[in-house]
Amino acid sequence: MSSLDLIVEMIAPGTRVLDIGCGDGLLIERLFRDKGCDARGIEIDMAAVTRAVSHGLPVMQGDADLDLAHYPDGAFDYVVLSRTLQAVERPREVLRQMLRISSRAVVSFPNFGHWQVRWQLLSGGRMPMTATWDRPWHETPNIHPCTVADFFALCAAEGYAVERWLATDDAGRRTPWRRNAWLANIFAEQALFLLAGQRARAMAAA
Amino acid sequence: MDQPHVSPQADTDDVAHAHVVFDGGLALDCGVMLPRLIVAYRTYGTLNADRSNAILVCHALTGDQYVAEEHPVTGRPGWWEAIVGPGKPLDTDRFFIVCANVLGGCMGSTGPRTLRDDGTPWGTDFPPVTVRDMVRAQKLLIDHLGISRLFAVIGGSMGGMQVLQWVATYPACVFAAIPVACASYHSAQNIAFHEVGRQAIFADPDWQGGRYWQNGRVPARGLAVARMCAHITYLSEEALTRKFGRRLQSAAKDPTEALGLFGDIFEVESYLRHQGSTFVNRFDANSYLTITRAMDYFDLAADAGGDLATAFAGTRVRFLLVSFSSDWLFPTEESRRIVRALNRVAANVSFVEVTTDKGHDAFLLDEPDFHRTLAGFLGGCAEHSGLAKPTR
Numbered sequence: 288m289s290s291l292d293l294i295v296e297m298i299a300p301g302t303r304v305l306d307i308g309c310g311d312g313l314l315i316e317r318l319f320r321d322k323g324c325d326a327r328g329i330e331i332d333m334a335a336v337t338r339a340v341s342h343g344l345p346v347m348q349g350d351a352d353l354d355l356a357h358y359p360d361g362a363f364d365y366v367v368l369s370r371t372l373q374a375v376e377r378p379r380e381v382l383r384q385m386l387r388i389s390s391r392a393v394v395s396f397p398n399f400g401h402w403q404v405r406w407q408l409l410s411g412g413r414m415p416m417t418a419t420w421d422r423p424w425h426e427t428p429n430i431h432p433c434t435v436a437d438f439f440a441l442c443a444a445e446g447y448a449v450e451r452w453l454a455t456d457d458a459g460r461r462t463p464w465r466r467n468a469w470l471a472n473i474f475a476e477q478a479l480f481l482l483a484g485q486r487a488r489a490m491a492a493a
Numbered sequence: 494m495d496q497p498h499v500s501p502q503a504d505t506d507d508v509a510h511a512h513v514v515f516d517g518g519l520a521l522d523c524g525v526m527l528p529r530l531i532v533a534y535r536t537y538g539t540l541n542a543d544r545s546n547a548i549l550v551c552h553a554l555t556g557d558q559y560v561a562e563e564h565p566v567t568g569r570p571g572w573w574e575a576i577v578g579p580g581k582p583l584d585t586d587r588f589f590i591v592c593a594n595v596l597g598g599c600m601g602s603t604g605p606r607t608l609r610d611d612g613t614p615w616g617t618d619f620p621p622v623t624v625r626d627m628v629r630a631q632k633l634l635i636d637h638l639g640i641s642r643l644f645a646v647i648g649g650s651m652g653g654m655q656v657l658q659w660v661a662t663y664p665a666c667v668f669a670a671i672p673v674a675c676a677s678y679h680s681a682q683n684i685a686f687h688e689v690g691r692q693a694i695f696a697d698p699d700w701q702g703g704r705y706w707q708n709g710r711v712p713a714r715g716l717a718v719a720r721m722c723a724h725i726t727y728l729s730e731e732a733l734t735r736k737f738g739r740r741l742q743s744a745a746k747d748p749t750e751a752l753g754l755f756g757d758i759f760e761v762e763s764y765l766r767h768q769g770s771t772f773v774n775r776f777d778a779n780s781y782l783t784i785t786r787a788m789d790y791f792d793l794a795a796d797a798g799g800d801l802a803t804a805f806a807g808t809r810v811r812f813l814l815v816s817f818s819s820d821w822l823f824p825t826e827e828s829r830r831i832v833r834a835l836n837r838v839a840a841n842v843s844f845v846e847v848t849t850d851k852g853h854d855a856f857l858l859d860e861p862d863f864h865r866t867l868a869g870f871l872g873g874c875a876e877h878s879g880l881a882k883p884t885r
Binding site: 325327333336337340341342343344345346347348349354357358359362363 | 811813814832833836837838839841842843844845846847848862865866868869870872873874876
């Protein structure tokens with residue numbers, strides 16, 4: 288199973304989905320074809336936007352840091368942010384916007400707590416370079432790295448319910464560490480979270 | 494300065510334009526009732542059995558209904574043959590393309606050149622019209638053709654304004670909307686450029702207070718200058734530099750000869766003069782005044798109580814907005830403003846800025862990224878609307 292499959296699996300059929308940082312629109316096409324979703328995308332890279340729209344997919348050029356603020360409350364059932372959280376200007380604000388405009392958020396990010404990252408920093412004293420963190424510190428767009436434990440802490444502080452989470456390897460394949468957050472924080476190369484905001488809980492309570 | 498070449502009274506009078514007459518007339522935004530409305534139009538392709546494959550093309554300020562065929566007045570190819578035709582993004586094997594000359598125009602639809610009951614043209618007595626009036630006239634045509642919902646409405650520049658107005662006025666009658674290189678209102682800078690053009694027309698003694706048909710002399714110089722001024726706004730500095738740079742006309746290669754004040758010295762001057770002089774052969778000065786005013790009046794947000802999003806509230810239309818990176822007449826930021834208003838009502842919107850150095854005119858030219866985007870968007874919309882794939 289690829290990371291795309293894992294995300295598709297998390298999303299209920301026939302729902303409204305916004306994919307932030309959707310690239311060529313692979314996920315929104317899957318969600319439309321396999322699950323009958325009303326799936327749309329935002330992508331910052333114009334070349335990728337042009338490829339997506341040329342493929343018939345509803346994608347707009349935009350920036351997660353700037354453009355989510357314009358959507359009305361509860362416009363979507365899911366907002367997806369795949370491997371992008373660490374590259375936005377204000378991750379906490381982006382998450383807040385996601386869970387304002389949507390009941391649920393699907394978030395994946397590379398884990399900075401992975402043992403190789405820890406070991407390289409400890410042993411060599413230099414910024415780590417791994418398969419996941421593959422750009423030198425001065426070139427990387429990943430300006431807000433975090434660990435699995437950091438993300439759990441942020442969700443607790445912001446009052447987001449973690450409905451599902453799983454640890455994956457570089458290719459986004461599921462790994463066994465999902466039963467133990469402490470182990471996942473050491474061995475997961477990436478993590479995938481399904482969060483519910485206050486909107487989802489209000490709907491559940493009603 | 495050379496007189497622009499012009500034939501007395503534009504030739505367009507001699508051409509019969511296909512049209513439909515609405516004897517019920519049209520009530521205009523200004524309060525005037527036009528007693529009789531003529532809409533001249535052209536169609537390409539075939540309307541399918543359930544009338545679900547119609548695309549309305551809205552033309553720009555100086556465009557007309559001859560989208561994809563030789564123009565009967567100028568003999569030149571249609572203005573959007575780059576995208577309209579068999580196998581092209583607006584595929585005439587698949588879609589039924591309709592384009593009407595706008596209200597206030599001079600290619601057969603009711604406008605300042607149209608004769609009134611007393612046999613004289615409206616001239617400057619022609620009432621001021623708005624983009625919404627133009628769209629209402631188009632709606633009458635679409636109803637006349639038996640089309641209850643347009644598969645798509647598309648247009649660039651003033652055509653894009655009409656697209657936005659269509660969505661705001663007849664939201665249930667449009668499945669997809671493609672406003673290209675446009676804005677939700679005409680900016681102060683754009684109004685200012687239009688005013689220079691209008692003043693050039695007024696300043697031409699041959700304009701004669703707008704009653705130039707009386708002695709058969711047309712304000713060709715004024716209209717040509719208006720066109721020259723406007724044409725600069727359709728290009729970009731990069732495109733002008735690429736095409737002309739500072740090159741001198743070949744006749745003035747000797748530098749001493751080039752130090753004159755008059756005549757065509759730089760290539761860009763003769764290019765602009767050519768644009769001006771060919772324009773006056775096909776366009777009517779009073780129409781130019783009427784249509785530039787309609788653009789100036791356009792402000793969709795003001796019509797909706799100040800918030801552009803209100804104009805689109807509850808819309809189910811699928812949007813594609815396209816802007817061009819070097820367009821300074823309708824810059825990308827204007828399209829983004831529309832996109833954000835559409836986001837505020839959670840509309841389904843695609844948005845692409847095409848990188849080009851060709852300025853505003855790029856929407857008329859060979860821009861492969863634009864054409865691919867358009868074809869893909871229409872294909873996606875056809876799938877979502879259940880429009881069958883063409884059988885070849």
